[in-house]
Amino acid sequence: MEKVFIDLDKKSYFIHIEKSILNSISDYIGNADKWMIITDKNVDCLYGEKVLGGLKGKEIHKFIIEPGERSKTFSTVEKILNRMIEKGLTRKSKIIALGGGVVGDIAGFCASIYMRGISFIQIPTTLLAQVDSSVGGKTGVNMILGKNMVGSFYQPEAVIIDTDTLNTLPKKELISGMGEIVKYGVIWDYDFLNLIEENLENILNLEEVIMKKIIKKCCEIKAEVVSKDERELGIRKILNFGHTIGHALESTTAYKRYTHGEAVLIGMYYEALMAKGYGYIEDEYFKEIENIIKSLGVSLDIEEFSNDSLIESMMKDKKNKDGKISFILPKKKGVVKEVLLNRGEILW
Template structure:
């Protein structure tokens, strides 16, 4: 039986459903939302090859008329050009104001489909069906949608909440091991920023995650979603508390941008960013070497990188300089105080570059 979590945002509240076998139940779940029959399903060729037949049958059985449109795999999909192609597909499918755009895929598919949903007809219902661990625990929850600019990641976007999130755990079985490991970075992040007990659970049950134990997977997905839902409910538009979700992302995004968004998975870059942020905190006397060691060990056990790549410092500094959170030459970075607690504090570019060097 699927678990259900509510993200409490008043009139923009929505449910997160989590469990196995949910793809065929999607149509039934969406019938609760008073949607128009036509809908646009955005996916890529690999994901659609696995899951589109099941989803299509479930949607058809519930009276929906889905139209599938495929986008490129990876960050190549997160462009204004691809968004324009989705508008063309929406027009061809006759999508009206109550017709949903459904993202079937990982975080990239969710980002570009959500951006299209936020802007088509000034906003149509958006449904997330995340098929990667990273998307299930992070990208699909909270309503941040975006496409990239050549000079920075997620610079063009919006806050636009989904009408529902449907996390079908059985979709994780077809993920390459590297994708599962990349998703674990965001799971581990929640332990560092909010829940030391959850961090300890991950230390004890990491092997179960890597072996695909469904009970452990359900536990970590639901707990991660619950923690993020709590933050989003208290700070929907990143005015304060929500910014702690960026732990590891400031330097992680710079790694992605400096390597052309093609070398590392997002979670891999976040893992490197978390360790770099921890080392900034250690240099400031805020965070202990011992807890940094626990974080390094857990990330390494998860098969994630903990050392930054050898990059031209000038390129890296330029990438950091385009961060959305920079103000008067200083970054607003999330730094750990102890496992389960972080703070947001201004950090100079020089201080970051010293750690990187």
């Protein structure tokens, strides 16, 4: 069993990482008068029974959403909250988020506003959710005018990661998780980037020892960054490397063409290219980042999108300051910095 402790001002919790941990889930979730499992259709079919089996003897309710980003709306949240009231959940009840980042973000948001906040547990089942979205307490929904525009900072009581769940994940979703994993290497730990590069095949084959090691390391890095800056006033912004361009690509294609992590991989490539153009990083380091991104097989061709349309979308980014667009750019191996640029200064 691997464990990561996340130590925040008001709340601290453990991330438990283990193969088949879903079989002993009740050891990690404490007590509650009632439980509400929030999941999506795909994950429910695969793991719903297993989780129910682990919660034997408890009063359990379940809300199943349609899979995918389009469910991440206020209207879904309202339906879930109504169901919770209907079923009589109290302040002593707990929510379980069983699924990827979409389920985690919605369930966490519901937990944060139901009766002004009840406890919730994250059981992430995508690689992206295991290494990123289930950790750190950002919750929320998309609005017509912007992704993740409404939400809260609200930490779970525990995160339970069963590496077995990755075995059913489609390859595209696995690559999506790789986007965030590569990001941690570039922003925080050059040795980790090398480890990823050297073990890429084993990672993509979901070899157990390396998966546990990689997931643990990502959670440790995220825990460290978030514990320094829970509300993203400073250092937490570095987690957005690849995301300025990545988010623009996602929104320009109406969230239909790229998974989040694919967009981040493309974004990291072009943001690394910008860093090279500005003379922040050497050609040799750029090539290393390029190689690892290219070996994940995502097309880096974005010529069909005009720079103007991408920049227009970046102008709406929450991180912008004084009309300038915020980029996190590599500065040296394992180190990045925030750079604020006027639209005319953005070149890749």
